[in-house]
Amino acid sequence: MFSRFGWGVHPPESKAGTKGLKFINLPIPHTCYIPLQQHVGAPARPAVNKGDLVSEGQLIGSADGMISAHVHSSIPGKVADIAPVLTVYGQQMAVIIEAEGSFSASGRQQPSGDWSALSGAQIRDRVRDAGVVGLGGAAFPTAVKLSPPEGKKIDTLIVNGAECEPYLTVDDMLMQSFPDAVIEGTRIALTALGISSAVIGVEDNKKAAIAALKKALAQLNPRETIKIKKLGTRYPQGAEKQMIESLLGRRVPSGGLPMDVGVIVQNVGTILAIRDAAAYEMPLFSRFMTVAGRAIARPGNYKVRIGMRLADIVDECGGFVEPPAKIVMGGPMCGVSVPSLDIPVVKGTSGVLFLTRKEATHADYAPCIRCGACVAACPIRLLPCDLGNAMEKDRPDLALKLNPRDCIMCGCCSYVCPSRRPLSHFIKLAQERTKPDTAAQA
Amino acid sequence: MKEKEQREQLMLVSSAPHIRSGESIPKVMWSVVLALAPAAAYSVYLFGTPALVLIGVGVGSAVLAEVLIRLLLRKPLTALDGSAVITGLLLAMNLPPAAPGWMAAVGSVFAVIVVKQLFGGLGFNLFNPALAARALLMASWPVYMTTAWHRFSGENVLSPASLNGAGLPPAVYDTLTRATPLGLLRDGPRILADAGLGTEPLYQIVSSPGMMKSLFMGNVGGCIGETSALLLLAGALFLLFRKIITWHIPAAYAGTVAVLAAIYYFATGCPCWRMMPLFHLLSGGMVLGAFFMATDMVTSPVSRKGMLLFGAGCGIITFVIRLWGGYPEGVSYSILIMNALVPLIDRLTKPKVFGAKERPRS
Numbered sequence: 001m002f003s004r005f006g007w008g009v010h011p012p013e014s015k016a017g018t019k020g021l022k023f024i025n026l027p028i029p030h031t032c033y034i035p036l037q038q039h040v041g042a043p044a045r046p047a048v049n050k051g052d053l054v055s056e057g058q059l060i061g062s063a064d065g066m067i068s069a070h071v072h073s074s075i076p077g078k079v080a081d082i083a084p085v086l087t088v089y090g091q092q093m094a095v096i097i098e099a100e101g102s103f104s105a106s107g108r109q110q111p112s113g114d115w116s117a118l119s120g121a122q123i124r125d126r127v128r129d130a131g132v133v134g135l136g137g138a139a140f141p142t143a144v145k146l147s148p149p150e151g152k153k154i155d156t157l158i159v160n161g162a163e164c165e166p167y168l169t170v171d172d173m174l175m176q177s178f179p180d181a182v183i184e185g186t187r188i189a190l191t192a193l194g195i196s197s198a199v200i201g202v203e204d205n206k207k208a209a210i211a212a213l214k215k216a217l218a219q220l221n222p223r224e225t226i227k228i229k230k231l232g233t234r235y236p237q238g239a240e241k242q243m244i245e246s247l248l249g250r251r252v253p254s255g256g257l258p259m260d261v262g263v264i265v266q267n268v269g270t271i272l273a274i275r276d277a278a279a280y281e282m283p284l285f286s287r288f289m290t291v292a293g294r295a296i297a298r299p300g301n302y303k304v305r306i307g308m309r310l311a312d313i314v315d316e317c318g319g320f321v322e323p324p325a326k327i328v329m330g331g332p333m334c335g336v337s338v339p340s341l342d343i344p345v346v347k348g349t350s351g352v353l354f355l356t357r358k359e360a361t362h363a364d365y366a367p368c369i370r371c372g373a374c375v376a377a378c379p380i381r382l383l384p385c386d387l388g389n390a391m392e393k394d395r396p397d398l399a400l401k402l403n404p405r406d407c408i409m410c411g412c413c414s415y416v417c418p419s420r421r422p423l424s425h426f427i428k429l430a431q432e433r434t435k436p437d438t439a440a441q442a
Numbered sequence: 443m444k445e446k447e448q449r450e451q452l453m454l455v456s457s458a459p460h461i462r463s464g465e466s467i468p469k470v471m472w473s474v475v476l477a478l479a480p481a482a483a484y485s486v487y488l489f490g491t492p493a494l495v496l497i498g499v500g501v502g503s504a505v506l507a508e509v510l511i512r513l514l515l516r517k518p519l520t521a522l523d524g525s526a527v528i529t530g531l532l533l534a535m536n537l538p539p540a541a542p543g544w545m546a547a548v549g550s551v552f553a554v555i556v557v558k559q560l561f562g563g564l565g566f567n568l569f570n571p572a573l574a575a576r577a578l579l580m581a582s583w584p585v586y587m588t589t590a591w592h593r594f595s596g597e598n599v600l601s602p603a604s605l606n607g608a609g610l611p612p613a614v615y616d617t618l619t620r621a622t623p624l625g626l627l628r629d630g631p632r633i634l635a636d637a638g639l640g641t642e643p644l645y646q647i648v649s650s651p652g653m654m655k656s657l658f659m660g661n662v663g664g665c666i667g668e669t670s671a672l673l674l675l676a677g678a679l680f681l682l683f684r685k686i687i688t689w690h691i692p693a694a695y696a697g698t699v700a701v702l703a704a705i706y707y708f709a710t711g712c713p714c715w716r717m718m719p720l721f722h723l724l725s726g727g728m729v730l731g732a733f734f735m736a737t738d739m740v741t742s743p744v745s746r747k748g749m750l751l752f753g754a755g756c757g758i759i760t761f762v763i764r765l766w767g768g769y770p771e772g773v774s775y776s777i778l779i780m781n782a783l784v785p786l787i788d789r790l791t792k793p794k795v796f797g798a799k800e801r802p803r804s
Contacts, residue, residue: 011461166461241796254797326454332461339455353460361462362454367565369467372744376688381793385744403795411459418465419565425457 007379008234008242009412011333013205014166018292020208021169021300023177026316028099032074032307034060035087035094038346039133040140041067046095052079056103057283060095063128069141069347070131072283074305076101088329088336088343097307115188115279123192123278130277131284131347136160136171136238136267137330139348142274145266146192148259155262157198158247159186159271161213162231162238164203165331168351170290171268173301175202175209179216182268185275187222189266192274196224200268201247205233235333236410240265242379254406269350284347291317293354295324304345310352311341326360328353333411366419374413374423380406384413384423391426396433404430467564470739471524473684477677478531478734484673485666488602489539489592493666496534499543504530504550511559525564529553532572532735535667536727536774537579540590545583549575569781570741573774580769588769591622591663599663600626601656610643622663623648623725624770642713649717657724668727678733687737690749691756695732696723698757706765722764731773732756741781748784748791755780755787 037043044061048054054073061071077100085094115123128143148154159182163171175182186198202210213228231237231246241252243265250261258265266274269288276282285306292299297318304313310327314320328335329349345352374384383402390398404427413423485493508526512519520526530550537546553575561567580587594602600619610618614637621629630644647653656662660670668674681687700719707715722728727735736742736756743752756776763772 009463011463014461251797253799254795256797324453326456326460328460333459335458335460337453337455337458337460339453355460360454360460362456363462363466366467367563369470369565369739370742370744371470371739372746372749373465375744375793376746380796382795383744383792403798406795406797409458415459415461416463416465418467418470420462420466422457424459428457 007377007381007412008236008410009377009415010234011166011415013233014292014332015169015172015205017167017294017299018169018290018301019172020176021173023173023288023301023303025303026305026308026313028075028103028305029308029312030099031080031309032077032097032099032305033085033094033309033342033344034071034074034097034307035085035089035092035344035346036061036071037089037092038071038139038306038348039069040138041065041069041144043093044068044071046082046093048079048082048095050079050081053077053101054079054097055101057285059283060097063131063141067141067144069133069143070129070283071095072131072285073097074285074307075099076103086340086343088338088346088349094307094344113279115191118191118278120192120194123188123274126281127192127274127277130273130282132270132273132277133284133347134267135269135273135287135347135350137334137348137350139346142266142270145264146189146274148193148264152259153262154193154195154259154264155197156248156264157186157190157193157195158243158258158263158265159189159198159200159268160238160240160243160265161200161202161206161209161268162243163206164233164235164237164239165333165335165350166235167292167353168290168331169292170288170301170350172206172209174268174272174288175206176212178272179209179212180220181272181275182213183216183220183222183226184279185271186226187224188278189264189271189274190224192278193264198224198226199247200226200228201231201237201243202228203233203237204230236379236408236412239379239408239410241408254403287345287347287349289345289349290351291354292351293324293328294356294359295320295322295354297321304349306347307344309342309344310338313345313352314341314354320354322356324354325357325362326353326355328355328360333415334409361420363420365417365421368421369419371418373416373418377412377416379410379412380408382407382427384427385421387430388413388421388423388426391429391433396430399427399430400434402430404434407431467525468523470686471528473686474528474681474734475524475531477680478528478535478667480673480676481660481667481670481730482531482535484660484670485535485539488660488669489666492539492592495543496537496539496541496546496666497531500534500537500546500550501527501530503547504533504554507551507554508559511555515559517563520564523564525558526554529558529571529575532667533575535730536572536576536665538587538590538664539592539666541586545579545586549579552578565740567740568784569778570735570738573735573778573781576774577778580774594663601662610639611637613637614639618644618647622770623653623657623721624764627721627725628764628770645712645714645718648721649714654717654720654724657721662725664725665727668730671724671729674729674733678729681733681737687733688746688749690746691737691742691753692732694750694753695736695756695760696728698754699723699728699761702757702761706761722761726764726771727773728760731760731777735774736777736780741784743784743787743791745788745791745793747793748787751787751791752780752784755783
């Protein structure tokens with residue numbers, strides 16, 4: 001529907017295809033293509049050489065610098081090559097591993113899982129060692145996020161279970177399947193931050209997840225204050241700034257970060273990865289994700305090894321029932337479309353959508369008719385129409401006055417536009433063209 | 443083999459988002475046409491063939507003009523997107539029933555070619571095309587535009603069923619009913635003064651339940667598409683429901699007119715001041731203007747705050763023209779004047795960015 005009231009949009013949820021489908025472990029692929037940069041920041045340095053034998057979960061790329069993350073092998077095997085491959089982030093160096101040997105990490109004796117003796121610093125170290133990054137899609141190194149700079153006082157942890165993107169149900173299923181672990185992970189993250197108050201925000205279309213979390217919370221009865229709060233189902237409810245305002249009534253200042261209002265936001269998937277890292281010293285080499293879209297034969301929620309190529313996923317999910325027109329990694333509103341099935345799953349891949357021609361609406365765009373739908377939809381209160389017009393005329397100078405850098409790239413403006421203008425694309429362009437350093441050259 | 447073929451086909455790649463709302467320009471425009479249809483159909487019922495001719499010529503020439511100019515400019519054809527149909531239809535609905543058909547053609551061609559396409563086509567025009575064309579016709583053929591009313595019986599323009607005589611001498615009453623409701627309000631005091639009477643009977647007529655009912659149902663004289671408040675409101679409700687228009691402009695517009703009317707008639711000691719706001723809202727082009735022309739997306743502000751300001755401005759100018767202007771009706775000029783102020787309003791009402799401390803200065 002055409003939304004001119006209030007911010008945000010309410011696209012068809014399209015979650016029915018995978019809603020309630022329990023997690024299935026996808027078979028191990030024969031070859032994994034593991035990029036060395038699956039996170040925000042510097043790429044990891046290769047820690048293995050071609051021809052090396054690696055074990056499951058072994059470090060194959062080590063974090064380079066403050067903002068970076070370790071990369072681990074998803075399968076045991078031999079390093080066939082270290083070479084550039086096409087990834088969702090572009091061409092990147094990857095460690096290519098061919099399966100061989102035994103599954104030592106999955107099969108090993110589980111450590112006790114007792115983390116109660118760990119200090120905040122020890123938890124952060126374990127999270128860093130495990131290469132945990134934000135699993136909601138942004139892939140920011142989690143250990144860095146759990147270490148706010150001095151002078152920033154954090155009082156609340158928000159666990160993001162909104163999952164406002166259409167199609168995706170992975171976070172919903174994580175909360176339904178592992179509610180105890182979500183609560184425990186939240187406690188671990190609170191310990192790492194040295195605070196005692198957390199809010200788990202879930203959109204009210206996930207009733208089963210909310211019920212499961214509430215039951216787990218009542219049973220575990222943690223000493224920390226953990227609240228579960230319902231959120232209205234509206235995109236982009238799960239965007240950090242919107243989430244913080246909805247749950248706490250605080251507004252992150254323009255150009256600021258959640259920590260500026262005393263908040264750290266972690267996705268539920270990340271919370272589980274934090275728990276696995278801290279309590280079980282399990283490196284992040286697989287993740288849960290949704291495979292959906294009308295083109296795929298067996299949509300569902302799967303546990304997938306990092307580095308598995310989309311082609312292998314398609315094979316395991318029964319192939320295509322009709323030819324896909326567009327492949328999207330992530331959700332349909334802010335995911336990335338990719339040109340090939342050779343692309344590997346990375347840590348930030350919350351879902352893969354195989355959209356048919358009918359689902360992936362694709363049309364030429366017409367001039368702006370100034371309907372104001374984008375203005376009413378923009379959660380940041382920008383003027384996407386004017387930004388689009390400025391960039392269409394190649395006038396980044398005009399765009400700069402319209403605060404393009406505040407845009408969170410939620411895509412609501414493009415979604416509602418009756419002229420089908422690629423407004424968020426224009427704004428992205430404006431961001432690129434008005435970067436302080438490049439603007440000086442231009 | 444089939445699988446391999448599927449894998450080798452080219453994939454669409456674009457920036458996010460990958461899904462779109464089903465809304466499109468043709469859907470928006472044809473919805474507006476649909477919303478106007480009941481009032482347009484009723485005009486044919488009330489005024490007969492002349493109304494049908496005006497609508498046919500108006501719509502036909504607007505579409506034809508759109509096709510010709512786009513061919514001439516070597517631009518993709520857009521005649522089917524519905525916007526030219528709206529322009530032709532709205533122009534026709536803004537003409538008096540006895541206006542000649544060629545006036546609808548002149549207006550539509552001017553609206554589509556000069557006001558819309560020469561400014562760059564849909565989305566780039568500064569003024570509402572139908573209203574700008576109406577202003578052209580008003581300036582060029584003022585006699586047609588202000589006197590070519592339908593005569594229901596004898597010289598009666600006001601209403602097919604005569605209102606009660608209000609105790610007036612028949613000759614005076616007949617003279618009074620030679621005007622549209624707004625014309626009556628404007629010229630009534632003079633006519634009554636000539637007959638040596640006070641203004642009291644006039645206000646009794648305009649505020650009578652019979653008058654209100656006629657205005658609401660559309661049983662009165664006026665431009666062909668503006669008479670039935672009921673049918674226009676039904677169309678407007680549809681547009682509100684479809685979220686093609688929002689309440690902001692119509693509410694600010696009507697609210698301003700109502701408040702001004704209440705204040706003015708109360709202050710001037712009119713005995714029927716309580717009914718006068720309703721009379722102003724239901725008469726003339728008020729309903730058509732507030733819901734269908736002031737809300738034109740292209741020529742109104744983009745932010746909700748701007749829309750409120752725009753609507754209030756329309757209301758003030760409309761009321762000023764109705765009371766003190768050279769014409770009995772001020773809706774079309776008020777909207778045109780406010781159209782010209784839209785860039786300024788947009789600038790003044792730029793929304794405050796989320797999390798910004800102060801309104802950015804630009």
